[in-house]
Amino acid sequence: MNFFNAIAVGLKEIWANKFRSLLTMLGIILGVSSLVAMSALVKGMENGMKAALIAIGGLEKVRVEEQDIPVWQQHMADQAVGTTMNDVHALLHSAPLITMVVPEMRTRNITMTRGGKSISPWNFIGTWPNAVDLNQHVVAHGRMFNEIDDENARNVCVIGTAVRDALFGSPEQVGREVIPIGEFVNINNQRFKIIGMFDRYESEQDRKSRELQKDKPVEPKTGPERSKGFGSGKGSKGGGMSGGFVYDLKNNTVYIPLNTMWLRFRAATGVSGAGSGSYSRSSGTSAGSTSGSTAEFVPDPRLSTLSIKVANIDQMDEALQQAKNVLMHSHKGIEDFSFRTQENWSEDIGTAIKNYRMSGGIISAISLLVGGIGIMNIMLASITERVREIGIRKAVGATFIDVFTQILVESVVIAIIGGVAGLFTSNVLVQILIKLSPTGNTPVITVESMVLAFAFSVAVGVLAGLFPAFKAAKLNPIQALRYE
Amino acid sequence: MALIELRGVSKIYHLGGEEIRALDNVDLDINGGEFISIIGPSGSGKSTLMHILGCLDSPTRGSIKLDGTEIASASAREQARIRNQKIGFVFQFFNLLPKLNVLQNVELPMVYAGCSARERRERAMAALKLVEMDNRAKHRPMQLSGGQQQRAAIARALVNSPKIVFADEPTGNLDSHTGETILRLFHELSLQGRTIALVTHDPEIAAVTPRKIEIRDGKIAQNVDAKLSGQRDGPKFDVGDRQNLTP
DSSP states (O other): OOHHHHHHHHHHHHHHTHHHHHHHHHHHHHHHHHHHHHHHHHHHHHHHHHHHHHHTTTTTEEEEEEOOOOGGGGGGGGGOOOSBHHHHHHHHHHOTTEEEEEEEEEOSSOOEEETTEEEOOSEEEEEOTTHHHHTTOOEEEEOOOOHHHHHTTOOEEEEOHHHHHHHHOOHHHHSSOOOOTTOEEEETTEEEEEEEEEOOOOOHHHHHHHHHHHHSOOOOOOSSOOOOOTTOSSSOOOTGGGTHHHHHHHHTEEEEEHHHIIIIIITTSSOOOTTTTSOOOSOHHHHHHHGGGGTTSOOOOBOSEEEEEESOGGGHHHHHHHHHHHHHHHTTTOOOEEEEOSHHHHHHHHHHHHHHHHHHHHHHHHHHHHHHHHHHHHHHHHHHHTHHHHHHHHHTTOOHHHHHHHHHHHHHHHHHHHHHHHHHHHHHHHHHHHHHOOSSOOOOOOHHHHHHHHHHHHHHHHHHHHHHHHHHHHOOHHHHHHOO | OOSEEEEEEEEEEEETTEEEEEEEEEEEEEOTTOEEEEEOOTTSSHHHHHHHHTTSSOOSEEEEEETTEEOTTOOHHHHHHHHHHHEEEEOTTOOOOTTSOHHHHHHHHHHHHTOOHHHHHHHHHHHHHHTTOGGGTTSOGGGSOHHHHHHHHHHHHHTTOOSEEEEESTTTTSOHHHHHHHHHHHHHHHHTTOEEEEEESOHHHHTTSSEEEEEETTEEEEEEEHHHHOOOOOOSSOTTOOTTTOO
């Protein structure tokens, strides 16, 4: 009996017992769709985590941080220079594997006030204009300060939406989006003009819940205004792994020009670095001439951090080695710095996703297995019903292989039909999941998961069919013919 | 050389330590073109003999040659091939597959022989014509009378042109009139040169065949050939009386 014949016979048999076959397939359908839906959920989660990783600058971003001087160099501790603008220029000139260098100067104890409102931003940073690129900021309104602002140390700032919310009121409170471009605020009692505002950064999850909130009527307040305790902020964050804090941190940012930072907030102590305070990468003479207005101050050339961008992630190790070599020169050979990459976080995401996938996969695989047991059960019942038929087939010349193939094909055909139906169902299921839970990351169906689920269902069909097929093929024709 | 040669064939079952000799040292020759009946009461061993001759079962001892080849020690796979190519079965309960129509039932042996769909169809229709069932080809077995079902079953037994056809109580489930028609059909087929063995417990049916082999307690009790012994108690009905069969 050839193969197509066997499939035709199998289909006929399934069609003859429509309802029973449908019930049997249901196990496979549910198994396949749960496998695909689970994988879609995990994929959505992965996308959310990766988006958070990219929001802080992606894998290419590496921070150069200060580090305690190693023990064997302790005797040179007083010679250590720390991270300075010299490093920035050295890296820019001598490390071709590094495409971008951004110096950052942070200041704590900053209070921004306007009217009766105040905020202490988490990130108050003096930096270069290219910080926007490196940290993946989007200037939604106004503009980022440019090199001229930096050169002239103008009192301008670019703020995140959380700062706007605190000083001008959030869109939820005011009822409309306040765009405070051109407004003035006081930063530690110095007048600063807001020239730009970043986009509102939030995870997809938060955006969705906010949009959902917008449609709902405001719940009437019960009792007096009060804080409801830790973690009961406006939007409940989806736990550490979803990376919600990254977005909060990013929204709570104020950028001012690096020179302004030095002049207004840092100009007290430190070694004079001629021209090193200037943004200009050109020669010392031009730097000297442009920085004339700042000459009377003695800026502190030390930086709090230095962020670099690696040209190519695949050359991460080489680039870091190159950066280290350059920095060792500008640090007099004292290793008082270290590199901090996002590789760890990326690996954490990888492990977490692997774990989710594993546990979800096992659960769905079990449900598929149950479906397979259902098939085996039905096939066993079916061959018991058809003992006589098998006897007849054997009497007219069916061999062991013929009967074996027939039963196996039947079981596999059930599994294949169930698998295909399951793939359709999974799409419906995922659509329902998207509708049901607007919060959380949008599930994404992947082709790999569909292929995997289908292959798995076929394998289950084969496994489930083996035993009944063997049992049927082993039947003694004489006894099978006598069977009533 | 005989079509079937049995030499010292025994079939022994063990039931709870007791030895049951279903066949005991049987020697038998069946020639091509013979029309024989194997008769005996139930439990005599006639079914066992048919199963062994029909390659459904293997003997415990002895040798069987079918068409010159030894089949006593054939593997299950070879047995299946022999059943498919050289042996046709007709059963008491017709044993047509209820889910298939008559044509598909008749095609079944050719499916396992690996014939093409076209050849299957042509030969199945030819076999159905032979038993005058070609106008019922698309009917399901359940839509047919017992006699019609048995004729379809005979067509199925003949479709692979077997060396020998075994009919196990072919009239046992039919009324006497229909049974007679079926026996007449067998007779006609035998006249066309086919080897046919009727297995029955009924001496009246056995009386139709020229040669009768009577089995009792696993042994051949009587082996009567009307042609050889000159007895003329052969066919009860006239061979020429075939108005029911041919138009």
